[in-house]
Amino acid sequence: MRQTGPYNEKVMDHFRNPRNAGELENPNGIGTAGNPVCGDIMEISIRIEDEVIKDVRFRTFGCGAAIATSSMVTELVKNKTIDEALAVSNRAVAEALGGLPPVKMHCSVLAEEALRSAIDDFRRRQGNS
Amino acid sequence: MNMKPIYLDHAATTPTAPEVVQAMLPYLEGTYGNASSLHSFGREAKAAVETARGRIASFMHARPEEIVFTSGGTESDNFIIKGIALSRKDRGNHIITSSIEHHAVLETCDFLRKQGFSVSFLPVDSNGLVNPDDVKKAMTNKTILITVMHGNNEIGTIEPIAEIGSIAREHGVAFHTDAVQTFGHVPIDVDELKVDCLSASAHKLHGPKGVGLAYIRAGTKITPLLHGGDQEKRRRASTLNVPGIVGFGRAVDLAGTEMHTESSRQSALRDRLMEGLLAEINDTRINGHPIRRLPNNANLSFAFVEGEGLLLSLDMEGIAVSTGSACTSSSLEPSHVLSAIGVPVELAHGSLRFTLGRDTTREDIERVLRVMPGIVHRLRAMSPLARKGAVS
Numbered sequence: 139m140r141q142t143g144p145y146n147e148k149v150m151d152h153f154r155n156p157r158n159a160g161e162l163e164n165p166n167g168i169g170t171a172g173n174p175v176c177g178d179i180m181e182i183s184i185r186i187e188d189e190v191i192k193d194v195r196f197r198t199f200g201c202g203a204a205i206a207t208s209s210m211v212t213e214l215v216k217n218k219t220i221d222e223a224l225a226v227s228n229r230a231v232a233e234a235l236g237g238l239p240p241v242k243m244h245c246s247v248l249a250e251e252a253l254r255s256a257i258d259d260f261r262r263r264q265g266n267s
Numbered sequence: 268m269n270m271k272p273i274y275l276d277h278a279a280t281t282p283t284a285p286e287v288v289q290a291m292l293p294y295l296e297g298t299y300g301n302a303s304s305l306h307s308f309g310r311e312a313k314a315a316v317e318t319a320r321g322r323i324a325s326f327m328h329a330r331p332e333e334i335v336f337t338s339g340g341t342e343s344d345n346f347i348i349k350g351i352a353l354s355r356k357d358r359g360n361h362i363i364t365s366s367i368e369h370h371a372v373l374e375t376c377d378f379l380r381k382q383g384f385s386v387s388f389l390p391v392d393s394n395g396l397v398n399p400d401d402v403k404k405a406m407t408n409k410t411i412l413i414t415v416m417h418g419n420n421e422i423g424t425i426e427p428i429a430e431i432g433s434i435a436r437e438h439g440v441a442f443h444t445d446a447v448q449t450f451g452h453v454p455i456d457v458d459e460l461k462v463d464c465l466s467a468s469a470h471k472l473h474g475p476k477g478v479g480l481a482y483i484r485a486g487t488k489i490t491p492l493l494h495g496g497d498q499e500k501r502r503r504a505s506t507l508n509v510p511g512i513v514g515f516g517r518a519v520d521l522a523g524t525e526m527h528t529e530s531s532r533q534s535a536l537r538d539r540l541m542e543g544l545l546a547e548i549n550d551t552r553i554n555g556h557p558i559r560r561l562p563n564n565a566n567l568s569f570a571f572v573e574g575e576g577l578l579l580s581l582d583m584e585g586i587a588v589s590t591g592s593a594c595t596s597s598s599l600e601p602s603h604v605l606s607a608i609g610v611p612v613e614l615a616h617g618s619l620r621f622t623l624g625r626d627t628t629r630e631d632i633e634r635v636l637r638v639m640p641g642i643v644h645r646l647r648a649m650s651p652l653a654r655k656g657a658v659s
């Protein structure tokens with residue numbers, strides 16, 4: 139894949155036109171993750187109905203790779219079941235983007251963790267209701 | 268990208284001036300002699316080197332024999348700091364520096380620390396200034412060298428070099444300044460600055476890459492870094508980079524004629540840029556000293572967003588800037604300079620450095636001012652840190 143600067147075209151596309159950026163109106167799960175390596179932060183809000191992720195949004199304070207992986211993870215899990223979503227690893231996200239520079243692999247961990255934390259939050263809320 | 272690219276990263280490097288390229292060409296083509304050779308080829312090369320040396324020396328109010336040509340700023344810093352430390356190690360082992368030096372100085376000091384020297388890294392105030400009183404207080408009877416930069420490469424603050432120089436003189440301690448960012452941009456007089464040693468690099472003033480200088484005041488003993496032949500009065504072995512030195516000389520000529528007009532032209536554009544960004548974008552701060560700063564440097568932090576996203580977005584518009592300093596842009600740590608002036612980590616992450624040059628126009632600055640607000644707002648809209656309502 140063609141490289142422009144540190145990132146390939148697919149990463150740049152997700153940086154330029156992030157999918158599902160922002161906040162959901164009425165989420166039933168919200169998760170955040172902080173990156174211990176660089177201090178960057180990501181937040182995912184989800185709407186789950188019948189075990190399926192009907193809608194998802196993200197907000198990210200982080201580098202280009204963090205924004206692109208956030209965008210990609212929302213695409214990968216939308217309309218997937220919780221189990222399918224939990225099977226999405228940070229590697230899978232990076233691969234779906236056609237790869238990340240080695241120093242930027244840690245950025246993809248944010249996306250995976252924020253997603254898990256949103257699903258945990260959803261389960262917690264279900265347990266309480 | 269069909270718009271004219273706008274280069275605002277002159278602190279990283281400058282475009283080589285066409286006049287400099289013209290001056291160098293004969294020494295890359297016909298006049299290829301080794302400046303150490305005794306025959307006519309060598310003498311011709313040597314004459315060109317000495318002409319450049321003379322011009323550069325007079326530009327900084329030094330004597331020609333006090334200039335040692337090197338491969339650039341990093342080598343000059345290494346040569347001077349290690350060379351002074353080694354030559355004075357019988358007198359003491361203590362070095363004083365600041366916490367906002369370029370890595371070429373900080374890493375060299377750290378290397379010496381591991382070799383048994385002790386190093387005091389002085390703090391700076393919120394504008395990035397070293398307090399000369401702190402230098403005085405840090406002084407011990409083991410102090411052999413003070414090294415404090417002239418102009419900071421990230422935030423542009425210009426340090427009180429002459430005041431520190433007076434203190435160094437009172438105590439008989441050698442004083443070095445890294446003038447890589449100021450040389451050719453603000454007037455430099457080694458006597459007024461009271462420095463014993465100074466580093467400069469040609470490519471920061473529209474000269475070629477790979478050539479710099481170490482100024483060593485007459486009478487200052489220094490151990491060489493490079494041993495071998497007896498070039499540069501045995502202070503630096505290695506065949507002289509004749510085309511590079513000639514280009515450096517030409518770049519200094521240009522600086523000599525243009526520096527004053529350019530620095531006022533660039534600082535006016537720089538102020539327009541800083542004030543415009545501050546007025547157009549909420550939650551923005553300027554880093555560095557409001558007045559004592561390099562004429563071409565603007566450094567700002569944009570809250571709630573991260574610098575790389577800003578840089579990539581500007582790059583898509585054909586505008587080249589830097590986050591932190593160029594050498595550290597692949598590192599994930601926030602800039603040591605911004606930490607030293609007390610910028611909180613998250614804010615430091617959202618910092619950009621714009622550095623102007625002789626090719627920067629008013630229209631370039633206006634275009635940056637047109638695109639920046641949209642870029643910041645777009646990134647803030649997807650930032651979890653942005654306060655509701657702050658995204659305007």
Ligand code: FES
Binds near residue numbers: 203244248599
């Ligand atoms: S550097 Fe922090 S997420 Fe990429």
